[in-house]
Amino acid sequence: MTSGSLLLLAQAAGVSLLLAAAAIVLGTAVGAGLTAMAFSRLAVVRAAYRVWVYLVRGTPVLVLALLVFYALPALDLRTGPYLAGILVLGIYAGALFAEVFRGGVLAIPRPQWESGRSLGLPPGAMLRKVVAPLVLRYALPPYVNVCVMAVKASSVLSIISVWELTFAAREIIERTLAVFTVLGVAAALYFVMCLGIDRAGKWLERRLMVRGFVGEPA
Amino acid sequence: MIEIRGLKKSFGATPVLRGVDLQVADGEVVALIGRSGCGKTTLLRCINFLEDYSEGEIVLDGQPLWYREGPHGRRRVPEAEARRMRQRMGVVFQQYNLFPHMTALENVALGPRHAQGLPAGEAEALGRRLLARVGLADRLEAYPVQLSGGQQQRVAIARALAMRPRVLLLDEITSALDPELVGEVEDVIRSLLREPIMMILVTHALGFAREIAHRIAYVADGRIAEIGRPEQILESPRDPTLKEFLRRMR
Numbered sequence: 001m002t003s004g005s006l007l008l009l010a011q012a013a014g015v016s017l018l019l020a021a022a023a024i025v026l027g028t029a030v031g032a033g034l035t036a037m038a039f040s041r042l043a044v045v046r047a048a049y050r051v052w053v054y055l056v057r058g059t060p061v062l063v064l065a066l067l068v069f070y071a072l073p074a075l076d077l078r079t080g081p082y083l084a085g086i087l088v089l090g091i092y093a094g095a096l097f098a099e100v101f102r103g104g105v106l107a108i109p110r111p112q113w114e115s116g117r118s119l120g121l122p123p124g125a126m127l128r129k130v131v132a133p134l135v136l137r138y139a140l141p142p143y144v145n146v147c148v149m150a151v152k153a154s155s156v157l158s159i160i161s162v163w164e165l166t167f168a169a170r171e172i173i174e175r176t177l178a179v180f181t182v183l184g185v186a187a188a189l190y191f192v193m194c195l196g197i198d199r200a201g202k203w204l205e206r207r208l209m210v211r212g213f214v215g216e217p218a
Numbered sequence: 219m220i221e222i223r224g225l226k227k228s229f230g231a232t233p234v235l236r237g238v239d240l241q242v243a244d245g246e247v248v249a250l251i252g253r254s255g256c257g258k259t260t261l262l263r264c265i266n267f268l269e270d271y272s273e274g275e276i277v278l279d280g281q282p283l284w285y286r287e288g289p290h291g292r293r294r295v296p297e298a299e300a301r302r303m304r305q306r307m308g309v310v311f312q313q314y315n316l317f318p319h320m321t322a323l324e325n326v327a328l329g330p331r332h333a334q335g336l337p338a339g340e341a342e343a344l345g346r347r348l349l350a351r352v353g354l355a356d357r358l359e360a361y362p363v364q365l366s367g368g369q370q371q372r373v374a375i376a377r378a379l380a381m382r383p384r385v386l387l388l389d390e391i392t393s394a395l396d397p398e399l400v401g402e403v404e405d406v407i408r409s410l411l412r413e414p415i416m417m418i419l420v421t422h423a424l425g426f427a428r429e430i431a432h433r434i435a436y437v438a439d440g441r442i443a444e445i446g447r448p449e450q451i452l453e454s455p456r457d458p459t460l461k462e463f464l465r466r467m468r
Contacts (some may be wrong), residue, residue, distance in 0.1 A: 111315040114268055119381065120305035122298075125332035133319045208319075 001181050005172045009182070012168030013189040019082070019164060020151040020193075023089030027150065030090060031097025038102045049098070056095035062156045064088050069160040085157040085164075089150055096146045104139030105131065137208055144201030148194045155190070165189060219243050220385060220416060225264060225274035234260045235271065236440035242385070247417040249427035249448075252437035253463060258420045261437065262387050265418065266307050267300060278306060278384065305333055308378025312390040314370040316362040322349060322373045323358040326380050334381065341380075348376040352406050368399030375406050386410070388419035392426075424467055428452055436460045 037049040056064070065088045072079050072087075079087070108131065116126045158167035169186040173179050225238040234257045242248050250258040263269040265276055267284045276283045283303050285292050294300070316325050323345045331341035349358055352372040362370050371391055378386060388407070392400045404426055410417070411430060421427050427434055428448040435445040436457060444457045455461050 111311060111313060112317065114309075114311070115315045115317065117268065118266055118304060118307070118309040119329035119377070120301040120303075120333040121329070122301060122333065125328075129320075129328060129332060130317055137319065 001172075001176070001178060001185065005176065005182070006185065008168055008172065009165065009185055009189060012163065012165040013186075013193065015163060016151065016154045016165040016190075017193055019085055019089065019154045019157065019162070020147070022086045023093050023150050023154070024147050026086060026090030027093030027097050027146075030094025031101055034094060034098035035101040035105065038098065039105065053095045053098055056091060057099075061088070061092050061153045062159060064092055065156055065160050081157070081160050081162045084160060085154070085162040088157065088160075089153060092153060093146055093150045096149070097143065100139045100142045100146060101135055103142065104135035107138040108134050140201060140205050140208065144198060147197050147201070151193050151197065152190060219246075219279065220265070220418075221275075221277040222261075222265070223275050223277075225261070225271055225276070227260060227264060227269065227271040234440055235264065238274070238437075238440070238442055240435060240442060240445075242416050242418060244416065245414045246433070247411065247419070247431045249431035249434045250418065250420045250437055251422070251424065251427060251434060251451075251463075252443075256437045257440045258437040259389055262389050262418060262420050265385075266304060266309050266387055268309075270294070278303070301333070305329075305381050306384045307387060308381055308383035308385070309387045310371070310374050310378050310389065310391045312393050314362070314367070314374045314394075316370055316373055316377070318362050321359045321361055322354060322365065322376075325362070325373055326376045329377065329381050344380055345376070348379055349373065351379075351409075352376045353402070366399060367395045368402045371395065371399075371403045372406055375403070379410075383415070385416040385418065388417060388421075390420050390422065392421075392423060422467070424452060424464075436463070438463075 034049055034052065037045050040046050040049075059067075065085070068088045068091070069081065069084050072084055112130060112134065116130050121130070154164055155166040157164055158170065161167075165186055169182050173182050176182065220240075220242040222238055222240040225235050226233070227235040238257075238261055240248070240261075250261065252258050260269055264271045270284075275285070281303075284295060284300065286295055295303070316322075317328070320328065323342065326348055327338075327341040327345035330336040330344055331338055336344070346355070346358065349355060352375055354369060354372055354376070357365060357369060360369075362373070365373065375391075391407075392403050395403065400423070404423075407417075407419075408430060417430075419427070419431070431448055433445055434448050434451040435442045436451060436455070437443065438457070438459050444451060444455060444460055451460070452464065455464060
């Protein structure tokens with residue numbers, strides 16, 4: 001494999017990582033909003049949450065990508081494939097994050113809620129000072145899991161003509177026919193990206209961990 | 219003062235409180251004793267509205283708490299009002315229930331800062347003062363896991379006091395502690411007796427109740443079956459189940 005091809009793959013990996021990062025940011029916001037819906041006082045809102053999460057989770061990312069890609073122009077939104085790609089990944093990761101965060105909220109022991117209540121903490125302060133920090137700690141390992149999935153899921157965006165790692169790999173293969181070498185390098189690049197996210201997650205876990213709080217990081 | 223009249227509560231079909239009447243005067247300490255399951259902890263939790271109740275009223279310094287009688291019957295007060303009412307009471311739980319992600323100082327300063335809106339500097343100064351008062355001036359930056367049970371419980375008492383409550387509700391605050399740590403927590407409570415603060419404590423430590431309480435109330439079957447001065451309750455009980463209870467506790 002030529003150094004030109006290698007450089008191309010590395011650049012494409014950078015694009016994949018950027019796409020995934022944007023999707024993680026978007027998905028985190030979407031997930032937080034969805035989680036708020038999951039704990040709404042209104043049954044309708046809670047039902048809407050469940051339906052949305054089931055629908056998104058139950059749809060293959062590939063189908064979701066095609067759906068969004070064709071739906072946006074039909075709605076007269078000319079976003080181009082990259083924005084559409086971020087939107088797809090963001091929607092997908094958002095539904096998964098929502099469940100991760102919901103699990104984190106459910107993991108907060110009842111006495112913590114009662115302590116907050118007995119102090120007369122207003123809901124905003126309770127959320128910022130107690131709920132969010134605890135959810136962050138409980139939900140971090142599964143959150144990192146979804147981030148890793150988002151990186152790998154970015155590969156399907158090649159179907160909507162997003163130039164990213166998988167797309168670039170296919171281009172090079174068509175030119176060089178070096179199927180296994182190119183795919184091997186691409187796989188290695190995905191692996192390194194996922195490992196990097198995993199390490200970053202572990203680092204954050206250690207930083208946030210009060211010793212003995214929810215067990216030592218693996 | 220606190221006046222509780224005709225308090226009733228059920229868990230499903232099981233009545234837990236069957237009409238509790240109790241008055242606590244300013245600066246008075248009342249201990250609630252009784253068998254487990256008699257309703258004493260539930261009574262304490264009702265006072266702070268951690269549990270709702272179906273009948274009766276609780277009045278603090280002349281102000282009815284938690285429910286309002288309206289044209290459409292009895293309704294809970296709005297949440298914001300309930301929060302203000304809760305701030306006049308401090309609760310200390312059996313299992314301390316400190317916030318695990320906050321230092322001792324942060325735990326104590328949280329309520330004054332975010333529930334009562336004190337400036338950060340003042341809330342922190344108050345926290346330092348109270349932690350010094352419970353003998354933890356050197357553990358301000360410690361997280362709960364780094365503290366012993368007795369230390370955690372003292373932080374919890376400081377956290378409750380930080381709200382400058384009219385009344386302290388203490389729910390078996392030494393039951394979860396190793397015997398050698400009980401004393402340090404009891405000392406903190408003793409030191410509060412000089413203050414004009416009301417205390418209602420649920421306890422199994424009869425010796426401690428006798429020492430610090432002005433009155434002891436024996437709760438049985440969801441009612442206050444007998445109430446009086448500690449000597450009277452512990453030495454010459456009239457209620458036959460109380461006699462039996464005391465015999466078993468010895």
